Amino acid sequence: MSVMSVPQWLGPPGRRLFATWHGCNEPAGMTLVICPPLFHERVLGYRLFGLLAARLAAAGIACLRFDYYGTGDSAGDDLDFSLEGACTDIAIAVAAARAQSVGGGSVGLLAVRGGGWPAWSATVRDPSISHCWIWQPLTDGAEYLDALQRVDTAERTVRTNPPFCKAPSTSRDDGQLVGCACPESLRRELRDAQLPATNLLPGTSLGVLGRRNELDRATFATYRIELTESATQWADTLKVRATFLTKALTEPIDRLASVLLA
Incomplete structure (x- = not known):
């Protein structure tokens, strides 16, 4: 199926979001909004999920990728990002995806790691979202925050300029975490974040892709697709490295496409 990638701006003037539409020239079987991960993982996974969106579009699933307000190429300052705001951004992206989809199929979410928290909330609030899939789900926000703080401490100890930091600093009081702004308000949101959260509406397709231990923890999911360690x-x-769609990645992506189009 022929695929087209179109960069675009979404949202009202006060909350402009940068996005890329991966569409199909023929009517798509469904449309998927890809909700990115948080902090440095957004940078590390950017190429991977661009390739994933293109492959899904070639299989007949139109995809919309976007940056949350205050991150990436979207408007706003780093300090403007919040999990609640990300939920608002997902709603904006879903509306835009629905408006652009050809064929009027269903609209679902594919959230990556920490993006699963706002994606879950967005699914609860919008009964028209038919699918919610999470790639390598994070079930406990406090555990995730602790893990990030350990990485941050280690990097500040061994490096004079940690990756992605805007300026060299060894102080834990500079408001950054793994090189990204992380004010106390965001830390509080992360400490309280849990999956599963509020129950989804009956009929919502809920699935996860992840390592075996991640699948074991995601007992809330109806569908599970295992990802290899590689x-x-x-x-x-924290190292930036190219990610290619090897067989270890194409097989689970194609399985996901089959489930979504079933």
Whole structure:
């Protein structure tokens, strides 16, 4: 199926979001909004999920990728990002995806790691979202925050200029976490974040993709697709490295497409 990628702006003037539409020239079987991960993982996974969106579009699933307000190429300052705001951004992206989809199929979400928290909330608030899938789900926000703080401490100890930091600093009081702005208000949101959260509406398709231990923890999901260790290592490092769609990645992506189009 022929695929087209179109960069665009979404949202009202006061909350402009940068996005890329991966559409199909023929009517799509459904439309998927990809909700990115948080902090440095957004940078590390950017290429991977661009390739994923293109492959899904070629299979007949139109995709919309976007940056949350205050992150990436979207408007706003780093300090403007919040989990609640990300939920608002997902609603904006869903409305835009629905308006652009050809064929009027269903609209679902594919959230990546920490993006699963606002995606879950958005699904609860919008009964028209038919699918909610989470790639390598994070079930406990406090555990995730602690893990980020350990990485941050280690990097500040061994490096004079940690990756992605805007300015060299060894102080934990500079408001940054793994090189990204993380004010106390965001830390509080993360400490309280849990999956599963409020129950989804009956009929919502809920699935996860992840390592075996991640699938074991995601007992809330109806569908599970296992990812090999080599397909998930992008989330375990601060190093920027290219991610290619090897067989370890194409097989689970194609399985996801089959489930979504069933």
